[in-house]
Amino acid sequence: MDGLRISHDTSAYEVPAALDGRGRLTAACVARALAMMDRHGLVLLTGLLSDAEADAGLKLMRQTIADPDRARSAFASETDNHYVRRDFCSLPSSPEVTGFAAMLAQRLQGVIGEYCGATRPVLEIATFTSYFGSSHQYIHRDPMGVISLFAAVEDVAPEQGGTVFVPGTHQYGGAEYAHGGAAYALMELFRRRANARIFRHNLAKLWRMRRSPKAGLAPGEFRDRVFSAKWDQHQPNLLRFLTGKNSQFSLRHLGPKTLWQLWRRRAELDALFHPVQAAPRKGTVILYRSDLLHAGPDNRTPRPRRFFGMSIARDMIAPKYWHDGYSPHPSLVEHPLTFGDLLAEVPLDLPESRRAAAR
Numbered sequence: 001m002d003g004l005r006i007s008h009d010t011s012a013y014e015v016p017a018a019l020d021g022r023g024r025l026t027a028a029c030v031a032r033a034l035a036m037m038d039r040h041g042l043v044l045l046t047g048l049l050s051d052a053e054a055d056a057g058l059k060l061m062r063q064t065i066a067d068p069d070r071a072r073s074a075f076a077s078e079t080d081n082h083y084v085r086r087d088f089c090s091l092p093s094s095p096e097v098t099g100f101a102a103m104l105a106q107r108l109q110g111v112i113g114e115y116c117g118a119t120r121p122v123l124e125i126a127t128f129t130s131y132f133g134s135s136h137q138y139i140h141r142d143p144m145g146v147i148s149l150f151a152a153v154e155d156v157a158p159e160q161g162g163t164v165f166v167p168g169t170h171q172y173g174g175a176e177y178a179h180g181g182a183a184y185a186l187m188e189l190f191r192r193r194a195n196a197r198i199f200r201h202n203l204a205k206l207w208r209m210r211r212s213p214k215a216g217l218a219p220g221e222f223r224d225r226v227f228s229a230k231w232d233q234h235q236p237n238l239l240r241f242l243t244g245k246n247s248q249f250s251l252r253h254l255g256p257k258t259l260w261q262l263w264r265r266r267a268e269l270d271a272l273f274h275p276v277q278a279a280p281r282k283g284t285v286i287l288y289r290s291d292l293l294h295a296g297p298d299n300r301t302p303r304p305r306r307f308f309g310m311s312i313a314r315d316m317i318a319p320k321y322w323h324d325g326y327s328p329h330p331s332l333v334e335h336p337l338t339f340g341d342l343l344a345e346v347p348l349d350l351p352e353s354r355r356a357a358a359r
């Protein structure tokens, strides 16, 4: 998105995955990845999955996406889900899905285990697809105290979306004391400025789609995305913007004091925050702290963008808080899994995986 001045160069946040004889990240690789997570709040492990493993993940995701009774996720944008601009749905706890999740958990144990104990719950195993015409999510933080993972099971082009992160905006003990004690205030100012631009971008795009014979807006879609009274945190909804009912971004986030601060500190905001859009290659796995500022951009191509996703809690978590931010599949609710369960589970077994472990 032009107005956000987003870099597409993620090389400063990448660590090439190196596996030991048991198919787990080497100690040196774990140390580099943890240093990235501490400093920036995210790490991109490139080449963590072989092509065959990524293909196996994609196959599982396609099976779920093709299922008319799939369990849709509620948290991202229900309106986008309704108009098939996005298809975020949780994956069932089948042996194949659990085996794929176990392979990732075991391979990444050195990194995830630094944050999540063995008894901590797996909050969600899901697939996130975005199609042409989806809204650009507002910059937000997910519920705190979670480590989340996105696995690219096919190449993602920048125009397909990927994920925007704002490195260094994660929250930890004492983080607020940086920048003369103004760190959190500056992060919030940056977020509001970015979200104002995202609001304008989404609105302008929808307006163009409305007039374009090729855009294919469904009957009622424009009204539901711009004038609806329905709850949705990631649409450029004017009604909810004006009445202050969107907790991510609304008129109440742009009071006179904020506008003055945005003007006065504009150069400081530009110097401190450098959003980056990750458009990962097939086989790359992104790990990020849920308290890092991020957003799912819009897909500007006819090619669907798909990610495999998994989130694991770092602490105990109240069920209401859990279900507000994550959408566990009914089978996961019925038979909860912990990080320790994934470490003990039989991982997805592909000849390719055994060869990777032997490298």
Ligand SMILES: [Fe+2]
Pocket: 140, 141, 142, 294, 295
């Ligand atoms: Fe998010």
